[in-house]
Amino acid sequence: MEREPRTRRPGIPAVLAVLLIALGTVVVAPEAAIADQAPIDLGAAKSYGIIGGSAVTNTNNTSVQGDLGVSPGNTVTGFPPGTVSGTIHPGDSAAATAKAAVVAAYNDAASRTPVVTVPAQLGGTTKTxxxxxxxxxxxxxxxxxxxxxxxxxxxxxxxxxxxxxxxANVSNMNLVNGAQTDNVFFQVTGGATLGTFSTFRGNVIAQSSLTVHPGAALRGRGFTVNGGVTLQGTTTGPATLVIVPNDRPTATSVTASANPTVPGQAVTFAATVQATAGTVVPQGQLVFKDGKSIIDTETLDPSGQASFTTSALAPGQHSITAVYLGGDAFDGEALVHFAPSTSSPLVQVVTMGLWDNSATPAEPDVNETSPVVLGVKFRSAISGTVTGIRFYKGVNNTGTHVGSLWSAGGTLLASGTFTGETASGWQRMNFTTPVSISAGTTYVASYTTGGHWSRTLNYFTTSYTNDPLTAPSSGSSGGNGVYVYGSANAFPSSTYQASNYWVDVVFVPSESLWDSSATPAEPDVNETSPVVLGVKFRSTISGVIKGIRFYKGLNNTGSHVGSLWSAGGALLAAGTFTNESASGWQQLNFATPVSINANTTYIASYTTGGHWSRTLQYFTSQYRNGALYALADGEDGGNGVYVYGSANAFPSNTYQSSNYWVDVAFDIA
Known part of the structure; x- marks a missing residue:
C-alpha cells in the first residue's frame, strides 16, 4: 500500500494498461485469480448460428440451425445445398444490428480480467x-x-x-458440472479453424476468419468481425452442423423439513425441477448450496426431484438454494436439453442456546409456590440476534409463563408468552420482533412462574460457556442466576447460592466474513500515516448490516470510525468504535442497521492512524463464508481498498490484493 516515491508500486498505471491492450499485449497479473465473471451479452446476435463480416460461403451439405447473417458485407453463397432453419440476413438492417452486438461482445471479452496464462494446447486438460x-x-x-x-x-x-x-480432427469439448454452451467464448484476434469431425461447444468470435471443416459440429455460434466465414459441408454421411442452443426453460424450488433447527438436528432439503412448458420431466444433476458453497450433489429422480439430509449446519443463518445444472431428456424419440435454473433462497436458521435439550436440572421441581421471576445473566462473544427465551419445566410448573430479555441495567428489550407448552422439559417462545445484541455485553433472560420451578445450586460458582455464549460466574458478574419475587414481570436482580434456574436464550449469531479465530499475517504494519482501509463484499441474499468489525494490533491506537459504502462511494452508515480491547477483533454497531441487496457490491471500512493489519495476496481468489463473500481482486475492481488521509473518505486504491482485515456483522433479513 506504499505510495510513490517508495520502490514498491501498487501496479501498472491505468493509461499504460490501456495502451498495452490497444497494442495487442495482454497484461497478466502474477498468480492471477480465477474470479467470477459476468455473462457476455450477445444481444441481438443470440439467435444467429453464423455471422460473417464480409461473406458467408458454403459448399456441400451443411445445416445451420439458427439465423445466418452478413454485415457490413452482403454475400451469402452455397444455400442450397446448405440449409438454414432460421432466416438469412445478407447485409440488411437486422444483420447490422446483430453485427453491432457481436462487436460489443468481442470488445467486452477483450477487456475481461484477471487473465491466467496457460499452455497453448488445451486438449487433455480440465479448465475451471x-x-x-x-x-x-x-x-x-x-x-x-x-x-x-x-x-x-x-x-x-x-x-x-x-x-x-x-x-484438430475429431477433437472434442466436454462440458461438466453445469457448464453451459452459452457461457463458453473464444475471442480470437486472427482466424479460427474447426477440424474435420471435431465437436466444438461454445461461441467463437474471430477478427479475421472462421473455417468449419467437413463433418464438424459447432454447437454454439461462429462469428467474424471483419472477414468471412467458410463452411465446408459433407458429401456423404451426417452434414456439417452449426446448432444454436435452444434449451427448454425450467423452474426449481426447495423446501426444508424443519426450520428453525438446532445444532445436530437433521433437516431434509427437498428440491423439485419442472419444465416451464410441456410434460417432459427434466433430468440431470442438481446441487444444494449454502451461500456460494456446494454442500451436496444429487441426481434427479424420474419425477424431477432430489433431496438431501444433513445435521451438520452450524448455528447461524444459511442461505440454501437448489441449483439445477441442466440436462438431457427424451421427448418421444427426440433428445432435448433443459436449461439450468436456481431456486429462490431458503433461509435456514440454526439457533443455539447456553444448553441443549439433553441438559437437565439437579432439582426439576422445587416445592415452592410463590410467584417469581427467574433469570440468567449471559453475554455473547459475537454479535447476533436473540429470537426468544427457553426454560426447563417440571411437571408441576403449570400456569402461564412469560419470557423476557433485559439489558444489564434493567431495561425490558422484549417479552412474550409461552404457548403450546409440553408437560415437562425444555419450552421455547419466540419474540414477535427479534432483538439484536452486541458482542461482549451482558444481558438477562428471564421467565415468570407461579412455582415448582427447577434449580441446580452452586452451578455458577464458575462461568459456563457454550461458545459463543457465556453465563458468567456469580462472583464475576455481581450474582448469577437471578430472581425477584412477585406476580408481575419484573427485572430479576437477587441471587441465592449461585443457582442455575435453567433459563436460556434462543440465539442466532450474526454472519461475518471471518470468525474471531482468524488472524492476519502481519498484525502490525509499521506505518503511521492516517488511512482508511476497507474490503469489497457481497451477500448471496438480502439482509442487514448491523455494524463493522476490524482486527486490531497492539499499536493500532486512537479513534477508529467504521463505515459502510455503496460501490459508487455513497456513505450508507458510519459510527465510532467504543470500548475497544487492546488487540484482536473489534466491533461497532450502527445506530440503525443498513439493508443491503443480494449480489450487490458494498465496501466496509475503518479509519486508523497507523499500525494496521494486513495479509498480502489474500484476494487473489474469492473468500466465502456462508452467504457472504469478499470479491477476488479484479472481479469488480480491486480488493482490499484504501485511501490515505485523516478524513473518513471512500477507499478505492488497491495494493497486491491485500486483506486489511475489515469485516461486517450481517443478519439475513
Missing part, C-alpha cells in the same frame, strides 16, 4: 471458470478433449483469448 490466454498472446490448439468444469455454477463463464484457434 475464468479468463485464459496462451503464452505471449499466441494461438490456442485443441487436440483430444477439453473439459470445462463449472463446479456447480451454471452461470460460470469460460473465456479463451488468443491470436488464433485451431481444433
Amino acid at each position: 471458470p475464468g479468463v485464459y490466454t496462451p503464452p505471449g498472446g499466441g494461438g490456442f490448439l485443441l487436440s483430444g478433449t477439453l473439459t470445462l468444469d463449472a463446479q456447480g455454477d451454471p452461470g460460470a463463464v469460460f473465456l479463451f483469448r488468443g491470436s488464433s484457434l485451431t481444433t
